[in-house]
Amino acid sequence: MSAPDLGGVAVIRLRGVGSQLQDKLARLGIRTVQDLLFHLPVRYMDRTRIAPIGGLQPQTEVVIEGEVRGTDVVYGRRRSLVCRLQDNTGTVTLRFFHFSNAQKLNLAPGSRLRCYGEVRLGSSGLELYHPEYQFVDSTRPEPLEQGLTPVYPATEGLSQQRLRAIVNQALAMLEEGRIQELLPEALSGTPSWSNAPGQPGNAGVSGGNSDAPRSLEAALSYLHHPPADAPIALLAAGSHPAQQRLAFEELLAHHLSLLRLRRRLQRQRAPRLPRQPALEQQLLAALPFTPTGAQRRVAAEIARDMAAPVPMLRLLQGDVGSGKTLVAALAALNAIAHGYQAVVMAPTEILAEQHRASFEDWFRPLDIQLAWLTGKLKGKAREVQLAAIAEGRAQVIIGTHALFQDTVQFCRLGLTIIDEQHRFGVHQRLALRQKGSDRAIPHQLIMTATPIPRTLAMSAYADLDCSVIDELPPGRQPVNTLAIADSRRNEVVARVRTACHAGRQAYWVCTLIEESESLEAQAAEATARELSLSLPDLRIGLVHGRLKPAEKERVMTAFKAGELDLLVATTVIEVGVDVANASLMVIENPERLGLAQLHQLRGRVGRGSTESHCLLMYGTPLSRQARERIAIMRETGNGFIIAEKDLALRGPGEVLGTRQTGEMQLRIADLQRDAHLLTRIRTAANALLDHQPARADALIQRWLGDNERFAQA
Ligand code: ADP
Numbered sequence: 001m002s003a004p005d006l007g008g009v010a011v012i013r014l015r016g017v018g019s020q021l022q023d024k025l026a027r028l029g030i031r032t033v034q035d036l037l038f039h040l041p042v043r044y045m046d047r048t049r050i051a052p053i054g055g056l057q058p059q060t061e062v063v064i065e066g067e068v069r070g071t072d073v074v075y076g077r078r079r080s081l082v083c084r085l086q087d088n089t090g091t092v093t094l095r096f097f098h099f100s101n102a103q104k105l106n107l108a109p110g111s112r113l114r115c116y117g118e119v120r121l122g123s124s125g126l127e128l129y130h131p132e133y134q135f136v137d138s139t140r141p142e143p144l145e146q147g148l149t150p151v152y153p154a155t156e157g158l159s160q161q162r163l164r165a166i167v168n169q170a171l172a173m174l175e176e177g178r179i180q181e182l183l184p185e186a187l188s189g190t191p192s193w194s195n196a197p198g199q200p201g202n203a204g205v206s207g208g209n210s211d212a213p214r215s216l217e218a219a220l221s222y223l224h225h226p227p228a229d230a231p232i233a234l235l236a237a238g239s240h241p242a243q244q245r246l247a248f249e250e251l252l253a254h255h256l257s258l259l260r261l262r263r264r265l266q267r268q269r270a271p272r273l274p275r276q277p278a279l280e281q282q283l284l285a286a287l288p289f290t291p292t293g294a295q296r297r298v299a300a301e302i303a304r305d306m307a308a309p310v311p312m313l314r315l316l317q318g319d320v321g322s323g324k325t326l327v328a329a330l331a332a333l334n335a336i337a338h339g340y341q342a343v344v345m346a347p348t349e350i351l352a353e354q355h356r357a358s359f360e361d362w363f364r365p366l367d368i369q370l371a372w373l374t375g376k377l378k379g380k381a382r383e384v385q386l387a388a389i390a391e392g393r394a395q396v397i398i399g400t401h402a403l404f405q406d407t408v409q410f411c412r413l414g415l416t417i418i419d420e421q422h423r424f425g426v427h428q429r430l431a432l433r434q435k436g437s438d439r440a441i442p443h444q445l446i447m448t449a450t451p452i453p454r455t456l457a458m459s460a461y462a463d464l465d466c467s468v469i470d471e472l473p474p475g476r477q478p479v480n481t482l483a484i485a486d487s488r489r490n491e492v493v494a495r496v497r498t499a500c501h502a503g504r505q506a507y508w509v510c511t512l513i514e515e516s517e518s519l520e521a522q523a524a525e526a527t528a529r530e531l532s533l534s535l536p537d538l539r540i541g542l543v544h545g546r547l548k549p550a551e552k553e554r555v556m557t558a559f560k561a562g563e564l565d566l567l568v569a570t571t572v573i574e575v576g577v578d579v580a581n582a583s584l585m586v587i588e589n590p591e592r593l594g595l596a597q598l599h600q601l602r603g604r605v606g607r608g609s610t611e612s613h614c615l616l617m618y619g620t621p622l623s624r625q626a627r628e629r630i631a632i633m634r635e636t637g638n639g640f641i642i643a644e645k646d647l648a649l650r651g652p653g654e655v656l657g658t659r660q661t662g663e664m665q666l667r668i669a670d671l672q673r674d675a676h677l678l679t680r681i682r683t684a685a686n687a688l689l690d691h692q693p694a695r696a697d698a699l700i701q702r703w704l705g706d707n708e709r710f711a712q713a
């Protein structure tokens with residue numbers, strides 16, 4: 001192979017691609033000829049048959065051929081050029097909103113046209129808007145397309161014809177064998193498709209090469225130019241073997257990248273921290289409860305990891321209220337017992353504050369020193385904390401992502417605990433890992449209250465071991481969830497009054513569509529004022545993200561102490577509030593929130609032994625999706641089921657959060673659709689890394705390219 005691999009050939013090398021087109025292609029993420037080949041059609045058109053005009057149906061894509069009967073400029077709501085086209089079965093209108101005078105003259109009566117376009121119901125009956133067209137000569141019939149015509153994801157100023165033309169050049173280079181086959185056939189495991197039932201012949205698969213139908217080359221040329229009899233429905237569903245061949249390779253590349261990262265990590269050293277029962281027993285003895293079986297089990301799993309000289313990298317999943325904090329505290333305690341520091345990091349101030357409160361409660365009696373660091377801590381107070389951390393006086397350090405900053409120097413960091421993993425990316429996890437001493441890197445425990453569906457966990461977190469707390473502390477009652485239209489607001493207010501008069505406490509959560517903390521705060525303020533008027537005898541507090549931490553804490557403490565009956569809040573209380581006497585939650589406009597967030601919010605009630613209620617007070621009309629979400633919330637309180645449904649409704653990108661999607665950007669595969677491939681992918685990934693590491697590297701480079709660089713740490 002003398003010519004360079006297409007992954008290294010820039011698109012500007014193709015005929016007809018100048019710097020302008022290069023920029024447009026870059027907008028589609030296409031930089032190399034290989035990128036262009038991976039830019040697959042979103043759908044296909046059948047231009048292999050001419051449809052009789054008399055039999056056209058709206059909302060279908062057709063090829064028609066006929067004679068121009070007349071062409072006029074029409075002044076309706078918008079000026080348009082209207083051309084009547086007739087064959088021996090009927091007449092149809094072609095309509096152009098953008099046109100030139102030359103075009104009008106060209107479409108002269110008597111000329112013959114072949115048109116491609118979508119049939120719609122327009123003001124003159126059936127019409128084709130802006131069809132592609134060409135003039136034909138009835139004495140020399142123009143050949144029709146032999147295969148299906150691809151329709152590509154495009155961008156402004158880049159036509160389908162132009163894209164097709166350059167893809168065809170790329171395909172010609174592909175046929176010269178200039179793309180490396182990286183998947184050993186035995187591993188790909190996809191069936192060949194050229195002889196699949198319903199697809200006679202070998203059309204679309206280049207060459208007569210017997211192993212061609214499974215190769216990358218064959219898959220790509222098939223998908224850019226499927227034969228006329230290709231199974232369109234299968235292609236539209238993304239489940240054609242040629243698509244699956246590519247999805248397999250892409251998912252494998254992602255999996256390999258995580259696995260390689262993990263293996264590198266396992267070659268690194270971490271301090272050995274075998275379990276020290278003395279301090280642990282002291283802590284447990286002081287608790288007002290005993291740990292659940294699930295808490296004990298995962299604590300043991302963590303302890304086993306920390307006893308090894310290899311860095312732990314463990315994901316702890318547990319539903320809201322399942323008691324992850326205690327498990328984290330036990331792990332931290334073990335590091336501290338060995339003279340190491342432990343750091344606990346939360347995604348928000350308020351959650352960090354909650355952790356601080358719990359850790360202070362549990363660790364003070366054990367005489368353990370705590371440090372505190374968030375973005376809002378400034379000046380002298382900050383320096384005091386930084387010094388305590390650097391000099392090793394602080395044994396456990398709690399804070400927000402401010403702990404990632406370079407100015408934070410740890411003394412002997414042995415364990416990093418990250419709460420709410422899905423809000424931090426792999427990048428940041430690595431940044432903290434660098435914070436250990438030169439020789440050893442800290443163990444890492446990552447906690448999430450948003451259970452991650454198994455399929456996602458397997459692919460997005462292939463670099464992690466998983467522990468699951470699958471049991472709630474005893475005595476928890478399911479939260480009764482009701483949906484009520486906001487036209488019945490008075491009834492909702494009455495329920496709040498009744499509950500509070502009976503000695504319970506309640507939350508009233510305000511939501512906003514926009515991600516604006518200040519607008520949301522204003523809305524909450526307005527609601528609090530209004531509720532004070534309709535509920536004058538209740539003690540009402542207000543908490544939102546714009547309050548000063550001290551003020552927020554004052555309100556939360558008052559609510560916790562039972563000095564407030566009703567807490568009006570924004571979604572900031574999603575995490576971090578723990579008040580057992582609160583048994584009623586009203587969520588205004590729940591349709592604005594995703595399932596995971598609703599589940600988190602609802603988890604704030606039902607923490608004590610009283611029966612709890614959650615009222616979803618929705619605005620009408622509800623979209624179909626919103627209605628489905630609300631129905632799911634009413635049906636189940638199980639975080640894992642909710643997470644699975646969330647995945648089905650929203651797709652993996654949103655479930656994992658924006659940070660993660662940047663790293664899981666899939667071009668062809670779809671985690672949901674292709675989940676059935678994952679088991680085979682895991683086996684294949686291990687085999688490749690063991691026996692053909694160079695191929696593994698090439699696969700990662702092909703599919704992840706520069707996005708993978710951060711993982712070289
Ligand atoms: P999450 O998993 O959502 O972080 P927390 O750690 O905040 O849950 O625990 C929720 C509440 O349950 C806290 O008040 C905590 O003290 C309490 N808790 C934790 N474990 C137990 C247990 N085994 N029995 C009773 N209560 C528990």
Ligand code: MG
Pocket residue numbers: 324325449
């Ligand atoms: Mg928690």
